[in-house]
Amino acid sequence: MSVTLNYESGSYRDRDGRVFVDGDGGICRALSARALNEWNAVRQTRFFREALASQRVVPTETMSDSPAVTAAARDGDWAGVLRHELVPFVSYPYEWSFGMLRDAALLHLELLEQALAEDITLKDGTAYNVQWFGARPVFIDVASFERHIPGQAWAGYRQFCQTFLYPLMLQAHKNIPFQPWLRGCLDGITPQECRNLMSFRDFFRRGVAAHVWLHAKLQASPTVEASDSSRALSSSGFSKGLILANVAGLKRLIRGLRWKAARSVWSEYGAANGYAxxxxxxxxxxxxxxxxxxxxxxxxxxxxxxxxxxxxxxxxxxxxxxxxxxxxxxxxxxxxxxxxxxxxxxxxxxxxxxxxxxxxxxxxxxxxxxxxxxxxxxxxxxxxxxxxxxxxxxxxxxxxxxxxxxxxxxxxxxxxxxxxxxxxxxxxxxxxxxxxxxxxxxxxxxxxxxxxxxxxxxxxxxxxxxxxxxxxxxx
Amino acid sequence: MENITVLTPLLAYFDPGSGSLVLQAVVGGAAGLVVFAKYLWTTAAPRLFRGTKEPRDMDQF
Incomplete structure (x- = not known):
């Protein structure tokens, strides 16, 4: 049976992997030789096997011999193919509630923390890496895991801030629903935008000075932006422990965020709907x-x-x-x-x-x-x-x-x-x-x-x- | 064992943002501040000592 690669329209950014739908309607992920190498390293780690067993990561198998593998090698010069369990209904962060985005963020951080213990990192940090099986968050982008290079910072930190942390802060500190913001810009809220939304009072709230104000300052600094920060940090002694400290701090910060919502029109409806x-x-x-x-x-x-x-x-x-x-x-x-x-x-x-x-x-x-x-x-x-x-x-x-x-x-x-x-x-x-x-x-x-x-x-x-x-x- | 040197550049498929990378040293506690200070010394200090006027690279225009 001949299979044509039907790429998912949302999967195009990462040149090392693309999601496609195979002839049976299954969700597959084509991997470059580099990404396949990373996958083979990641899947042997204890944290990853445990994450699969506890279904915090989407069930995934390596395909060895199938029409999809042949098609991937033929059409895209891909080196390998993974097959994922189907997400029952795809949803996006701008459709989630505050608690859903918060739990998805914590899942992200917990997986990164456990991965780093075995020298694996996440190469991105977007909220779109998570989907839902009912009310249970599941990490779906397994190709985001790769071996940690000593001296490197977490590349996905800014994405994490823009699609998880700032939307949660916006709702927790300003009582502004994040959903229209995330729908308005798929890349999320930038550090500069978030800083402009925060008041003087907010500056003293946990995490705002560092993750928002200083983040915006550094991003706007021509000296910092012009430098090869990755290389300079590495030679300055940046270590994995600093990422772990940041992740632990982010977990505490996000666990502490609460949305003190006022009564809404319909959330009280069940208790007072007028039904006999x-x-x-x-x-x-x-x-x-x-x-x-x-x-x-x-x-x-x-x-x-x-x-x-x-x-x-x-x-x-x-x-x-x-x-x-x-x-x-x-x-x-x-x-x-x-x-x-x-x-x-x-x-x-x-x-x-x-x-x-x-x-x-x-x-x-x-x-x-x-x-x-x-x-x-x-x-x-x-x-x-x-x-x-x-x-x-x-x-x-x-x-x-x-x-x-x-x-x-x-x-x-x-x-x-x-x-x-x-x-x-x-x-x-x-x-x-x-x-x-x-x-x-x-x-x-x-x-x-x-x-x-x-x-x-x-x-x-x-x-x-x-x-x-x-x-x-x-x- | 593969030889991954500490100077291998970050291989992100998107722009991770230089400022975002540097901030991770700042939020990493005391050890991170030492890294941040070293980073400033190696990146910002040479520019400061060179003065504010940098030669213009005409090739970029």
């Missing part, structure tokens, strides 16, 4: 019945809030991606998943995502970081207590929202919340009610035009109605 107890039970039973109707691959829970329905979906699915536009709601869901993992069910991946301001294709050719839809279409989508926020809160035409869902070719559990509901009344306060399309009859008719409605049920309050609808097969 019997309505809550009825809604849970409706969702569970839909979930149990078959085994689902990927489930999206849009507007997941506390994730109560994500947990129900996880009972009969392979993966649930729980999304909400509210940073604090996603953070609380992540912390609850860490504290109480899903027992026996599918992993749940919590992500920050705003449907009216979603993750789009970014980076080189607009394809380096993919849009949400291009990372995997759902088999089932939950849209519970969501539609009124889009149609009334954001003015999205009802029909367009349903068409977007239909284009996903997903089965659907959707809740229509009528204008008499107190939550909708709250949304309408101060607005002129010209949402003429937002009526139960119109919703029902349009839903039936785009989906096959198989089951429907009203909640006791009468203001809310649930629908389970099947996707129409593409004609």
């Amino acid at each position: 107890p019997e309505d809550s039970q009825k809604k849970e039973a409706f969702v569970r019945r839909a979930v149990q109707s078959r085994r689902w691959g990927l489930v999206w829970d849009l507007g997941c809030n506390t994730g109560a329905y994500s947990r129900i979906a996880a009972e009969n699915a392979n993966l649930v991606v729980a999304m909400d536009a509210d940073y604090l709601a996603v953070e609380r869901l992540y912390q609850s998943l860490r504290a109480t993992p899903v027992a026996g069910g599918a992993p749940i991946l919590p992500l920050v995502n705003n449907l009216v301001d979603p993750s789009v294709g970014l980076g080189w050719r607009g394809a380096e970081r993919k849009s949400l839809v291009n990372r995997g279409r759902p088999d089932l989508t939950l849209c519970l207590a969501l539609i009124h926020h889009l149609v009334i809160g954001h003015g999205v035409p009802l029909r367009e929202f349903l068409e977007w869902l239909a284009d996903l070719r997903t089965d659907l559990v959707i809740e229509f919340v009528s204008k008499t509901d107190p939550m909708v009344q709250r949304l309408l306060r101060g607005r002129r009610d010209n949402y003429v399309d937002y009526e139960p009859e119109i919703f029902e008719r349009q839903l039936s035009e785009l989906f096959d409605v198989v089951h429907t049920e009203s909640l006791a309050s009468g203001a809310r109605r649930l629908y389970f609808a099947k996707a129409r097969s593409a004609s």
Whole structure:
């Protein structure tokens, strides 16, 4: 069988390795002769074997004889090929909550610390080296590990600051969500930008003077920038112990960062959503019945809030991606998943995502970081207590929202919340009610035009109605 | 055993930033400050003693 190398659009920077998709849809990594040499040294170390065994590093095997190896040697003059376990759903740092970015940073530092003990280092330090298997961070860029050259500093330190440390500081010290910043610039926040964001008071906070202020100063110094710092440091006696001291300091610093968030609009919603107890039970039973109707691959829970329905979906699915536009709601869901993992069910991946301001294709050719839809279409989508926020809160035409869902070719559990509901009344306060399309009859008719409605049920309050609808097969 | 000399230049596939490399000596505690002082002595001092006027390399224009 002949295989053509289908390179991943986000993997192009490192000339010593590129990720590609093989003929079976598996994720492979082609390595140069130099990188293969490094890999053979790294995989024999105790720390790496332990990191693989504890699944902190993505399960990886060396391929010896396969069409992918032949293709890599033929098409790219690559010396070797690795095959990685598939990441269930790719996500990016600008979709993670504060706690997720913090735990990913700590994973990065712990791996570097353990690697250095065996004279292995990380040649970069970007947050994009980490992916999630449910609520568990996993280091995926195994080609970042290589033998440490005595006298060399950690090349990835600046990347680490820009994509981990500064975003976390921004949120912890300034209560500014980092996600829009990271989405706005894939390289992260520069030392100069971070310094400009910090106040005089912040200067006295742990780590700010050194990692931010001095970092920006040194970067702006023409003397330092003009010098061959790597060589000069090496001849000045730079040692591995200095990297270890820096890593230990960064770990303490990051562990101490806390996001003291104010109450957010939706994170409190679970406790005060206005549902009568019997309505809550009825809604849970409706969702569970839909979930149990078959085994689902990927489930999206849009507007997941506390994730109560994500947990129900996880009972009969392979993966649930729980999304909400509210940073604090996603953070609380992540912390609850860490504290109480899903027992026996599918992993749940919590992500920050705003449907009216979603993750789009970014980076080189607009394809380096993919849009949400291009990372995997759902088999089932939950849209519970969501539609009124889009149609009334954001003015999205009802029909367009349903068409977007239909284009996903997903089965659907959707809740229509009528204008008499107190939550909708709250949304309408101060607005002129010209949402003429937002009526139960119109919703029902349009839903039936785009989906096959198989089951429907009203909640006791009468203001809310649930629908389970099947996707129409593409004609 | 492979001969990796202490003067082998850093092989990063991106610009690690000279300032970022130097800072790692500063945040490394007392031992790092000694390295930083030596670094300054070998890089900044020659420039200072040479004076502020450096010959212009016309090739770069």
